Amino acid sequence: MADSRETLLVNAFVTGWPIKHSRSPIIHGHWLAKFGIAGRYTREAVAPEDFPAFISKLKDGSSGYRGGNVTIPHKEMAFALADRPDAIAEELGAANTLWMEDGVLHASNSDVYGFTANLDEQSPGWGNVDRAVILGAGGASRAIIQAVRDQGVGEIHVVNRTVARAQELADRFGQNVHAHAMEALGEVMSGAGLFVNTTSLGMDGAPIPQFDFSTMLTNAVVTDIVYIPLQTDILKQAEEQGFVTVDGLGMLLHQAVPGFEKWFGLRPVVDRALRDLVI
Ligand code: ATR
Numbered sequence: 613m614a615d616s617r618e619t620l621l622v623n624a625f626v627t628g629w630p631i632k633h634s635r636s637p638i639i640h641g642h643w644l645a646k647f648g649i650a651g652r653y654t655r656e657a658v659a660p661e662d663f664p665a666f667i668s669k670l671k672d673g674s675s676g677y678r679g680g681n682v683t684i685p686h687k688e689m690a691f692a693l694a695d696r697p698d699a700i701a702e703e704l705g706a707a708n709t710l711w712m713e714d715g716v717l718h719a720s721n722s723d724v725y726g727f728t729a730n731l732d733e734q735s736p737g738w739g740n741v742d743r744a745v746i747l748g749a750g751g752a753s754r755a756i757i758q759a760v761r762d763q764g765v766g767e768i769h770v771v772n773r774t775v776a777r778a779q780e781l782a783d784r785f786g787q788n789v790h791a792h793a794m795e796a797l798g799e800v801m802s803g804a805g806l807f808v809n810t811t812s813l814g815m816d817g818a819p820i821p822q823f824d825f826s827t828m829l830t831n832a833v834v835t836d837i838v839y840i841p842l843q844t845d846i847l848k849q850a851e852e853q854g855f856v857t858v859d860g861l862g863m864l865l866h867q868a869v870p871g872f873e874k875w876f877g878l879r880p881v882v883d884r885a886l887r888d889l890v891i
Contacts, residue, residue: 614635617778622652622654623651623680624679624680624875626680627682627683627705631658638891639864640773643872647878651876663693671695671717679874681871684708684751687751688705690707690793691706694719695717697720700754701720704724707721722868723866726868727863728864729862729882733862733866738833739764740848742767743800744768745769745771745797745808746768746770747797747807748811749778749781749791749815751866758811760808761788765806768785768790770791770792772796773793773794773811801824801828803829805832806834809838815838818840823846825849825855826853832856833857835857835858839861842859843859844859
């Protein structure tokens with residue numbers, strides 16, 4: 613019998629609005645070629661009002677896709693429309709990985725995994741801290757809070773321009789998650805061992821404020837989930853002040869792993885060649 617990988621073309625997508633700048637096709641294309649899998653991973657630009665119809669076609673099999681990745685602004689809707697979200701998607705109320713299995717649409721969220729795997733690789737021991745500061749309180753921040761909390765970090769301080777959004781997250785997570793306005797940043801950074809930027813601060817080209825990392829622990833790790841540019845202004849400042857920094861590209865690469873395995877059946881590895889390709 614012929615190898616099924618040669619005869620069966622498996623299709624997966626990445627959908628968002630907009631989607632044309634997504635790097636995900638480069639990542640999956642690299643792995644498909646590396647494994648010699650007869651598969652395709654393609655961009656699907658889907659407007660929010662068309663997303664339910666897109667998911668209906670995935671469910672009834674007429675789209676020809678086995679599954680795919682979902683990005684902004686569809687993550688919450690993807691979770692809501694899935695037949696079987698897993699525990700992490702339930703926890704976050706958002707899904708970024710979808711796959712069909714026996715006629716059932718499954719959903720997961722690999723952002724927590726991607727963030728954790730990147731730091732595990734780049735800065736082992738990163739989660740062994742008493743205090744972490746997370747800047748931002750959007751959808752991305754929620755996954756990061758979960759990832760940091762999974763490490764057993766004692767206190768997590770969420771700082772946001774709109775303090776009400778930080779408070780919403782603190783209320784949702786409870787216990788050791790605290791909300792603050794930007795003015796409190798200096799105070800909560802004191803003694804912290806981890807700083808994560810989850811905001812788009814600086815991405816619009818506007819200058820960012822000067823951050824003072826000096827009161828953090830000397831071995832603190834500063835990381836950003838933004839990866840364009842690779843060295844964000846926040847990471848630049850932290851590095852200039854002598855801190856270990858980890859860029860966000862690894863999170864993007866690692867979050868792609870679980871989806872690839874679901875659709876194409878093999879677990880890929882994040883290697884240097886892939887990093888160089890995606891930059
Ligand atoms: P995502 O899902 O990527 O997290 P989001 O939900 O739009 O996107 O959240 C963006 C985050 O970046 C928010 O924390 C936002 O702060 P507000 O809640 O006050 O809007 C933050 N952010 C964006 N631009 C910012 C800026 N110029 N200064 C400070 N925070 C900013």
